[in-house]
Amino acid sequence: MLFDNTSPGAAIRGIADRLLVTAGERIDEIVASEEFSEAVARGMSVAATTAGSVRGMTHVVGDIASEWFNVPTRAQVHELSRRLTHLEMLLDDVDVKTSELVERLGEQDAED
Amino acid sequence: MPRIDSTIRGLLKAVTRPARTARAITSSFTYPVGQTPREKVWRLNKCVLYRYKPVRPAAERHPVPLLLVFAAINRPFLFDMRPGFSFIEFMLEQGFDVYLFDWGEFGPEDGDMTLDDYGAEYVPRAVRRVLRDSGAKEVSVLGYCMGAIIVLLYAALNIDGPMRNMILLTTPLDMSEREGSKFVTWLDKRWFDVDKVTGGLDGVLPTMAIENGGKMLKVAANYVGAYVNLWDRIDNPESVANWQAMHRWVHDGVPLPAGAFRQWVRDYLWDNALVSGKHTVKGQRVDLGKITVPTLNILAKYDHIVPVAQSMAVGELLGSKDITTEVLNAGHIGIMAGRKSKGELWPKLAAWLGERSGLDARNAHSGARAEPVKRAARKKTADKTASSKKSIAREKATDQKVPPKKTTAPNKATDQKVPPKKTTARKEATDQKAPRKKSAVKKKVARKTTATKKKASRKKASRKK
Numbered sequence: 001m002l003f004d005n006t007s008p009g010a011a012i013r014g015i016a017d018r019l020l021v022t023a024g025e026r027i028d029e030i031v032a033s034e035e036f037s038e039a040v041a042r043g044m045s046v047a048a049t050t051a052g053s054v055r056g057m058t059h060v061v062g063d064i065a066s067e068w069f070n071v072p073t074r075a076q077v078h079e080l081s082r083r084l085t086h087l088e089m090l091l092d093d094v095d096v097k098t099s100e101l102v103e104r105l106g107e108q109d110a111e112d
Numbered sequence: 113m114p115r116i117d118s119t120i121r122g123l124l125k126a127v128t129r130p131a132r133t134a135r136a137i138t139s140s141f142t143y144p145v146g147q148t149p150r151e152k153v154w155r156l157n158k159c160v161l162y163r164y165k166p167v168r169p170a171a172e173r174h175p176v177p178l179l180l181v182f183a184a185i186n187r188p189f190l191f192d193m194r195p196g197f198s199f200i201e202f203m204l205e206q207g208f209d210v211y212l213f214d215w216g217e218f219g220p221e222d223g224d225m226t227l228d229d230y231g232a233e234y235v236p237r238a239v240r241r242v243l244r245d246s247g248a249k250e251v252s253v254l255g256y257c258m259g260a261i262i263v264l265l266y267a268a269l270n271i272d273g274p275m276r277n278m279i280l281l282t283t284p285l286d287m288s289e290r291e292g293s294k295f296v297t298w299l300d301k302r303w304f305d306v307d308k309v310t311g312g313l314d315g316v317l318p319t320m321a322i323e324n325g326g327k328m329l330k331v332a333a334n335y336v337g338a339y340v341n342l343w344d345r346i347d348n349p350e351s352v353a354n355w356q357a358m359h360r361w362v363h364d365g366v367p368l369p370a371g372a373f374r375q376w377v378r379d380y381l382w383d384n385a386l387v388s389g390k391h392t393v394k395g396q397r398v399d400l401g402k403i404t405v406p407t408l409n410i411l412a413k414y415d416h417i418v419p420v421a422q423s424m425a426v427g428e429l430l431g432s433k434d435i436t437t438e439v440l441n442a443g444h445i446g447i448m449a450g451r452k453s454k455g456e457l458w459p460k461l462a463a464w465l466g467e468r469s470g471l472d473a474r475n476a477h478s479g480a481r482a483e484p485v486k487r488a489a490r491k492k493t494a495d496k497t498a499s500s501k502k503s504i505a506r507e508k509a510t511d512q513k514v515p516p517k518k519t520t521a522p523n524k525a526t527d528q529k530v531p532p533k534k535t536t537a538r539k540e541a542t543d544q545k546a547p548r549k550k551s552a553v554k555k556k557v558a559r560k561t562t563a564t565k566k567k568a569s570r571k572k573a574s575r576k577k
Binding site for chain 1: 156157220221222223224233237240244294297298299300302303304305308309310311312313314315328329330331332333336337340
């Protein structure tokens with residue numbers, strides 16, 4: 001510890017700690033209240049709507065630019081990514097099935 | 113002279129304390145974590161399955177591997193903080209074959225992903241890979257926080273699957289329990305418009321929102337108290353190392369796909385669909401009552417993210433007859449990576465799993481067979497922790513359901529059959545257990561055939577005589 005228990009520094013630290021605890025409790029009460037939740041939720045909705053519309057506009061501009069330069073648009077890249085993931089899953093399923101088949105064939109060979 | 117030396121040293125320490133604290137904070141963002149040796153086994157999209165290098169020879173290892181599934185909003189290195197203080201390292205030393213399913217970092221292109229995808233598409237494939245890689249026929253799965261919900265989903269959708277044991281840590285299951293949950297208040301449907309918020313996102317809920325959402329649960333403790341703690345412990349290198357690893361984990365979040373967030377809020381939080389049994393995935397109803405695997409349900413008494421009452425529902429809703437509920441004196445994160453976890457949670461978890469991961473464990477701890485339900489412990493802990501009236505009422509109800517004899521003598525009750533719970537969900541579950549009936553018929557037929565064979569052999573023997 002920086003201060004021993006009898007020093008004035010320790011007393012100041014004690015006060016600061018108590019202040020932090022009390023302030024923390026009050027802030028937690030406020031944060032847990034319905035009024036605060038409602039205010040934050042409404043603020044988030046407004047922020048999300050604004051950000052969404054701005055983002056939408058940038059996407060439109062980006063898509064026009066992509067088409068201009070003859071490169072895939074953002075939506076097309078996303079769609080490609082989704083399809084690749086789906087393909088990955090299908091390949092994984094096929095891989096498992098083929099390995100099962102190989103195992104079964106091996107077992108049959110062993111029996112024969 | 114020594115007195116002067118110590119005074120000068122003390123003064124130097126005091127003078128350099130701010131600089132050392134600041135350095136500890138800045139270097140924490142690159143603190144080396146997840147050091148236990150591992151290899152990449154498989155990957156799908158951004159998710160990676162890792163296998164940790166076993167430290168014990170194969171003959172000394174448990175034959176059933178353990179798969180870890182962490183929450184989808186944080187990095188899973190909470191399981192592997194630093195050498196000498198790592199849950200994974202501990203489990204490896206205990207002879208477990210440990211696998212970790214890392215969700216990776218989903219991007220805007222994964223915005224449509226839902227929690228159902230996590231539980232119905234990703235986890236089953238990861239389980240399949242674990243079995244294939246390890247050569248085992250069964251696997252134990254551990255889910256933490258939202259990971260526990262994903263594991264529950266997987267278990268409910270794969271009743272006859274290869275899951276041998278299920279461990280759930282701080283499961284946010286029963287969202288009707290609002291007491292002590294700020295998340296439930298913040299995301300109340302009266303004011304929170306989830307479609308509007310997710311519509312404005314770039315496909316994912318950003319890490320900043322998740323991180324600050326978590327910190328806002330305890331404002332003073334997280335924004336100020338954490339740094340005061342570091343200031344106080346700056347002269348203790350061990351404490352500073354722990355603090356840095358934890359600080360890095362807190363500030364190294366993972367974005368959550370908007371679809372998953374939307375579904376979690378709508379279905380799990382507002383409709384409480386998992387508890388009400390209304391949730392369906394690809395036309396299949398998620399009925400938790402059908403889950404019969406041995407389950408360890410671990411709760412944190414001082415959990416400010418998932419209050420105890422929310423996780424208590426696991427014991428009530430699952431169909432397993434081998435459910436052990438443990439309430440530990442820890443917080444949501446401290447339960448796994450706190451100072452006490454090495455001596456408290458980890459050994460308990462390893463002991464429970466070890467009993468059920470041996471060759472003969474299937475017969476001893478099968479959920480389908482009658483096993484002593486540790487309701488006495490559950491009731492005890494629940495009485496200590498349940499804060500809301502509703503949870504107390506539920507406990508009373510369970511007390512009425514279970515005869516007191518069985519709660520007082522759990523060790524003797526190995527042969528006793530626990531009466532089925534009187535919930536409607538359970539009735540439906542038993543009604544839908546058609547394959548079991550079939551297997552019973554098959555057994556009967558088999559018995560008959562063996563009896564006739566025996567008769568025939570006897571006749572033959574008498575003829576020979």
